[in-house]
Amino acid sequence: MIVKAHNRKKNILKTDFKKNKYIYLMVSIVVAWYIIFAYIPMYGVIIAFKDFNPGRGILNSPWVGLDNFKSFFIDPNFRRVITNTFLINIYDILWGFPAPIILALLMNEVRSKIFKKTVQNLTYLPFFISIVVVCGIIIDFTSTNGLINQLLSHFGFEKTNLLANKDLFRTIFVGSEIWQGIGWGSIIYLAALTNIDQQQYEAATIDGAGRWKQLLHITLPGISSTIIILLILRMGSIMSVGFEKIILLYNPLTYDTADVISSYVYRRGLLNADYSYSTAIGLLNSLINFLFLIGANWLSKKYSENSLW
Numbered sequence: 147m148i149v150k151a152h153n154r155k156k157n158i159l160k161t162d163f164k165k166n167k168y169i170y171l172m173v174s175i176v177v178a179w180y181i182i183f184a185y186i187p188m189y190g191v192i193i194a195f196k197d198f199n200p201g202r203g204i205l206n207s208p209w210v211g212l213d214n215f216k217s218f219f220i221d222p223n224f225r226r227v228i229t230n231t232f233l234i235n236i237y238d239i240l241w242g243f244p245a246p247i248i249l250a251l252l253m254n255e256v257r258s259k260i261f262k263k264t265v266q267n268l269t270y271l272p273f274f275i276s277i278v279v280v281c282g283i284i285i286d287f288t289s290t291n292g293l294i295n296q297l298l299s300h301f302g303f304e305k306t307n308l309l310a311n312k313d314l315f316r317t318i319f320v321g322s323e324i325w326q327g328i329g330w331g332s333i334i335y336l337a338a339l340t341n342i343d344q345q346q347y348e349a350a351t352i353d354g355a356g357r358w359k360q361l362l363h364i365t366l367p368g369i370s371s372t373i374i375i376l377l378i379l380r381m382g383s384i385m386s387v388g389f390e391k392i393i394l395l396y397n398p399l400t401y402d403t404a405d406v407i408s409s410y411v412y413r414r415g416l417l418n419a420d421y422s423y424s425t426a427i428g429l430l431n432s433l434i435n436f437l438f439l440i441g442a443n444w445l446s447k448k449y450s451e452n453s454l455w
Contacts, residue, residue, distance in 0.1 A: 194426040207422075214426035223410060228385075230316075231406040231431075235384045237320045243380060245324050246331030247373060251365065253332065254339050255357070269329025281394035284322055285309060312400040319395065319404070334376070335369060342368035374452040382439030385431050407431050 163170060189204075194214055196207040218224060249269065256262045272280070287293045288308035295305040308314050346364050355363070389408035396404035407427060415424025447453035 191425065191429055193422050194429045196422055198422040198425075200421075210422070214423050215430060217423060218427050218430065223405070226402065227405055227407050227410045230403060231385050231387055231408075234316055234319060234387055234406060237316060238323055239377075239380060239384070241320060242324045242327065243377065245328045247335055247369075249328055250332040250335035250339060251361065253336060254365070266329065266332075269332070271329070272326045273330035275326075277388075277390050278394065280322065280326060281391060284318065284395060288318060309395060310397065310399050312403045315396065315400045315404045319391070322391075334372065338369040338372040339365065370450075371452045374446055374450060375454065378439065378442045378446055378454055381442035382435055384438045385434045 192204055193207065195209060195211060196204070197210045198204065198207045253262055253265065256265075289295070290305050290307050292308075294308065295303075299305055308318065342364065346368075347360055350360050350364060385407065387406045387408055389406070389412045392404060392406055392409045393412060396409065411424045411427050411431075414420045414427070443454050
């Protein structure tokens, strides 16, 4: 019986593979990419527990155990980079995460196709602009004689280099992130909105429900599962901030509020060639993200019907 069941499963797999061979081919490319660029490089995590010497190689470098992690915990910059990374991500979740949802809800209410397409194209465009170009625009706009200062000066504000003000860095960074990603992020919510049964709106209209009540009782519940899943995934990167944009915008004057884990790892790992120490920081950062992901998924599974697993 066991042999027959095994043969039956084998035949089913063969049939399914022949029927969907092109789909398997496309999936194999994605799987190969993750194996080559995500899983195989994990071998290098070993150097977080070693005093890595490039000349001796990974295996021949001496073990130091948890010394690199201990060094980070007593590092004078520890509190600063942890706090900045966490706060920037919290602000991005509070302001940046709802932004695409609100845009999608507003676009869903627009009846003019021309206006909707125009707004969508304008909001999608910043996502495809190079980070270097975006940072160049931000630097020009926030400079002493930039557009923002020119506008503020008409209201009595003094012209100053806004990016040199450490108290404004997080606001500028998160605001630019919203500007870049709001259009692209709204795509998945617009797709989710199209899956809501339109008969529910017709029934609600007959019952006398206005657009606001329809939004609260039909639209938002209809896309709630999508919102929860994306929020869980976002929580899985709560201690991650891309270093490219940070290092292009920050300067020593704003280190107190702008220096994050990724920029600190960049300076220690690449500029100072302290590979073991920077790898330990990166590994610790990934572990914290993983714990946040597990915790967010557990809470979602406990209090709702949605979870990643």
